[in-house]
Amino acid sequence: MADSENSKKIHMLERNYNTPAWKLFLIYDIFMMVIIIVNLVCLCLNAFLLSHFADWLFNEIHLPQLLSFYKTDLHPWVVKTESWFITFLICELLLRWFIAIIHKHHKRWFFFPFIHWYEVLAIIPYLRFLRLIRAVIIAYRLEELGFKVIPENWKKTALFYYRVVMEELSDRVVITVIDSIRHELDTSSSHKKIIHDLVDHHREMFAQTLAQVLQESLATELKNQQANITDNVGQIVSKAIADTPELTKLLRLIPIVGSTIEHQIQSIGQRLGENITQGLIDPFVAGNAKQPNASFELIAEKVSQMNIENQALEQLVESVVYESLESIRKQVKIKQWQLVLEKNDQAKEASIH
Structure with a gap:
C-alpha cells in the first residue's frame, strides 16, 4: 500500500521482488497513484470548464455548444464519480485502519488517523489537493525501490525550486536576525555588557588558540633560527670582551701569556654567550601544537585575562563584532540558486558552441 503502515512489510519483501505479496503491494501502489492523479486531473479540468474564463474562451473559438454539452451531460457524471471516489477513499482508509489494528502497526490503535492526517483531510471536498501528497509518497517509494516513476529532469527541477524556496526563507530569517x-547593539545601552560577556565566554578558547599559534609560529621560527641566534650572541659577547680596553690593558701587563689569556677569555665569553642563549631559547621551542610549552601557555593565559575596560580596546571589539555581522549578512545575501542558474546557462552555451 501507499502508506507508512505497509513500509515495514515492503522493506522486508524488497529482498525478493518475485514474491506474490510484494507484487500485490506494487500493483496496489501503482493503482492508487494512477487513480489519484486521474481524479485530480478531472477535477482541475472540471473547475476550468465551469469557470468564466472557459465561457469566454469557448465563445472566442466558436464552440459554446461543446461547453454546454459538457455542463449538461458530462458534468453530472464528474460529480457522481467524485462522490463514488470519496466513498472508496473512506472505505479504503477504514479497511487499512482495521488491518493496522490487527497487525499492530502502531503502538496505539487510534494513532492511524493522526499519522495519515493528509488522507483524512483529503476526503473533505475543499481539501482534495492533499490527495496529491499520497501520490507523491507512492512515487517517492517506487523511486527508492528502483522504479523510474519520475523523469530525472523533473526531479532536478523540483529539487532546484525546493532549494530556491528554502534558501529564500532561510535568508530572510537570518538577515532579519x-x-x-x-x-x-546600536540602540541598547547594554551592548557593552553583551560584548564583555561574549569576550569573557571565549577567554579560555582564546588562550588555548593563542598558545597553539605561538607554538606553531614562534616556536618553529625560533627553532629554525636557534643556531644563528646563539652564534650571533656568542660573537657579540666576544666582541664586547675585545672592546673592553681596561681588560685588554690588564691582560697585556702579563708577560708572554697575556695575549693568550685574552684570546681564551674571548673564546670562553663567546661560548658562555652561546650556552646562555641556547638555555634561554630551549624552553620556548619545546612542546607541540597539541601540547604547547608552559611559557607560551602562561603568555596566552595572561593575554586572555587582559581587562577590556579600555576605550580603544572596546572599539576594536565592537568593530570586530559589527564587521563579522556584516560579513555574514553579505554572504547570506548571495543567491546560491542564481549561481546555479548561471552555471547551467554557461554549460548550455558551451555545449551549443
Whole structure:
C-alpha cells in the first residue's frame, strides 16, 4: 500500500521482488497513484470548464455548444464519480485502519488517523489537493525501490525550486536576525555588557588558540633560527670582551701569556654567550601544537585575562563584532540558486558552441 503502515512489510519483501505479496503491494501502489492523479486531473479540468474564463474562451473559438454539452451531460457524471471516489477513499482508509489494528502497526490503535492526517483531510471536498501528497509518497517509494516513476529532469527541477524556496526563507530569517542584533547593539545601552560577556565566554578558547599559534609560529621560527641566534650572541659577547680596553690593558701587563689569556677569555665569553642563549631559547621551542610549552601557555593565559575596560580596546571589539555581522549578512545575501542558474546557462552555451 501507499502508506507508512505497509513500509515495514515492503522493506522486508524488497529482498525478493518475485514474491506474490510484494507484487500485490506494487500493483496496489501503482493503482492508487494512477487513480489519484486521474481524479485530480478531472477535477482541475472540471473547475476550468465551469469557470468564466472557459465561457469566454469557448465563445472566442466558436464552440459554446461543446461547453454546454459538457455542463449538461458530462458534468453530472464528474460529480457522481467524485462522490463514488470519496466513498472508496473512506472505505479504503477504514479497511487499512482495521488491518493496522490487527497487525499492530502502531503502538496505539487510534494513532492511524493522526499519522495519515493528509488522507483524512483529503476526503473533505475543499481539501482534495492533499490527495496529491499520497501520490507523491507512492512515487517517492517506487523511486527508492528502483522504479523510474519520475523523469530525472523533473526531479532536478523540483529539487532546484525546493532549494530556491528554502534558501529564500532561510535568508530572510537570518538577515532579519542579524539586523535585529545590529539594531540592539546600536540602540541598547547594554551592548557593552553583551560584548564583555561574549569576550569573557571565549577567554579560555582564546588562550588555548593563542598558545597553539605561538607554538606553531614562534616556536618553529625560533627553532629554525636557534643556531644563528646563539652564534650571533656568542660573537657579540666576544666582541664586547675585545672592546673592553681596561681588560685588554690588564691582560697585556702579563708577560708572554697575556695575549693568550685574552684570546681564551674571548673564546670562553663567546661560548658562555652561546650556552646562555641556547638555555634561554630551549624552553620556548619545546612542546607541540597539541601540547604547547608552559611559557607560551602562561603568555596566552595572561593575554586572555587582559581587562577590556579600555576605550580603544572596546572599539576594536565592537568593530570586530559589527564587521563579522556584516560579513555574514553579505554572504547570506548571495543567491546560491542564481549561481546555479548561471552555471547551467554557461554549460548550455558551451555545449551549443
